[in-house]
Amino acid sequence: MEEKLYLVDAFTDHPFSGNPAGVVLLHERRPNEWMLSLAKEVNASETAFLLKQEEGYSLRWFTPKVEVNLCGHATLAAAHVLYEAGYVEEKSGIIFQTKSGELNVSIRDEWIRMDFPKMHFLEVGFGEKYVNALECEPEDMNISGENLLVVFKQPRNVIDFLPNFEKIRELDFQGVIITSQSDEEGVDFISRYFAPRVGVNEDPVTGSTHCGLGPYWRSKLKKDDFIAKQVSERGGLLRVKVTEEHVEISGQAVTVFSGKLSC
Numbered sequence: 001m002e003e004k005l006y007l008v009d010a011f012t013d014h015p016f017s018g019n020p021a022g023v024v025l026l027h028e029r030r031p032n033e034w035m036l037s038l039a040k041e042v043n044a045s046e047t048a049f050l051l052k053q054e055e056g057y058s059l060r061w062f063t064p065k066v067e068v069n070l071c072g073h074a075t076l077a078a079a080h081v082l083y084e085a086g087y088v089e090e091k092s093g094i095i096f097q098t099k100s101g102e103l104n105v106s107i108r109d110e111w112i113r114m115d116f117p118k119m120h121f122l123e124v125g126f127g128e129k130y131v132n133a134l135e136c137e138p139e140d141m142n143i144s145g146e147n148l149l150v151v152f153k154q155p156r157n158v159i160d161f162l163p164n165f166e167k168i169r170e171l172d173f174q175g176v177i178i179t180s181q182s183d184e185e186g187v188d189f190i191s192r193y194f195a196p197r198v199g200v201n202e203d204p205v206t207g208s209t210h211c212g213l214g215p216y217w218r219s220k221l222k223k224d225d226f227i228a229k230q231v232s233e234r235g236g237l238l239r240v241k242v243t244e245e246h247v248e249i250s251g252q253a254v255t256v257f258s259g260k261l262s263c
Contacts, residue, residue, distance in 0.1 A: 002260045003027055007044070008077035011205040011236030011251040018236040019205035020256070021077035022047030025087075032067065038261075040064045045200045048074040050082070056095030057082070059103070065199025068174075069146075070100040072114065072207010072249055073236075079105045079112050080253035111239060111250040118247050119145040119212040133167040138178075144212030146174035147193075151216075155180045158190055159231050169196040177209045181221070187237075188226040189217050205236030207249050214242040214249075 004025045012018025022042035024035075026049055039047040039062035046068065051058040059078060061071035075096065082088040093106040104115040121142040124130075130148065131137050140151035148171060152158050158180045168176050175195030182190045191213055193206040210228060217226060226240040239250040 002262075004258060005038075005042070005261050006077070006081050006258045007042070007256045008080055008253050009256055010073035010076040010080070010253045011207070011230070011238055012234075012254060013252045015254050015256050017234050018251075018253070019073040019203065019234065020044045021071075021074040023074070023078050023081045024049045024261070025081070026051045035060065035062050036067070038062075038263075045203050046071045046074040048078040050078055053097060056097060056102075059096040059098050061098075063199045067099075068198060070098070070116070070208045070211075072116065072210065073203075073205055073251075075103060075105070075114055076112055076207060076251045076253050079114070081255065083107065083112070084255060108250070111252055113248055113250040114207065116208070116211050116247050116249055118215060118242070118245060121149055121212055121216050124148075129171070133164065133171050134176075135162075135164055135167070142212075142216065143173075144177065144209075144216070147209065147212065148173045148176045149212055149216060150176060150178045152178060152180040155183050155190055155231075158192055161192065163194045163202065165194065165196040165201050168194050174198060175200075175203075175209075177206075177213065179213055179216075181217075182229065184229070186227055187229045188221065188223075189213065190229050190231045192230060192232055202232055204232045204234040205230040205238070205251075207238065207251070210238055210240050210249050211247045214240040214247045218242045 006023040009018040096103040121144045142149040179191040228238045241248040
């Protein structure tokens with residue numbers, strides 16, 4: 001039986017923007033080596049692999065280099081494919097079984113809403129290694145899950161930041177998030193994300209980083225609902241809601257192409 005491959009632009013409402021993700025609908029379990037090889041072939045920052053379960057779908061994510069434990073934009077892309085291709089009715093929710101636990105997804109006002117784990121943040125000192133890797137001194141630094149969360153005072157510091165990927169790769173984190181409050185009307189905060197250790201120098205739009213960004217900006221801005229913008233070259237828009245237990249991340253997506261695998 002042929003398996004289908006989709007390329008989806010996530011966190012955008014028009015093609016060739018947002019974050020592209022591969023989505024593969026599996027008919028049976030495949031070896032890890034095969035999935036990693038296909039992710040390298042697709043060469044998107046992540047490729048999602050879906051397998052129907054008795055309840056919901058098994059979901060795994062691979063960069064061209066490694067398997068990761070959580071990926072927001074590829075989850076959004078996977079849900080978009082299931083809804084758009086008619087595998088799941090729009091009035092129904094989707095349960096994804098993942099390495100990060102059970103993820104619940106639904107559609108609300110034409111945006112796909114994902115119920116993600118809430119990540120706490122821990123302030124760290126301005127260690128010489130961190131400052132050297134960033135080649136500047138920011139306003140604040142925190143640990144957020146597997147990432148270093150770096151806060152700048154001005155949006156221009158985030159937009160104009162020139163990453164040294166070799167130095168960032170040497171840090172003991174999956175990646176580095178940089179963020180600031182936004183000066184754009186209708187947007188609360190902006191961010192960028194660099195993860196060269198897992199094969200993604202700069203991720204265009206990253207859902208999972210907002211599991212920590214949401215709680216951080218909740219503590220600073222004293223609100224629960226946000227419009228967030230990732231200001232990479234492609235860029236993307238997210239809705240973020242922080243609850244006591246979870247972070248709800250919502251986005252839109254567009255299918256660019258679909259095809260059948262022959263391997």
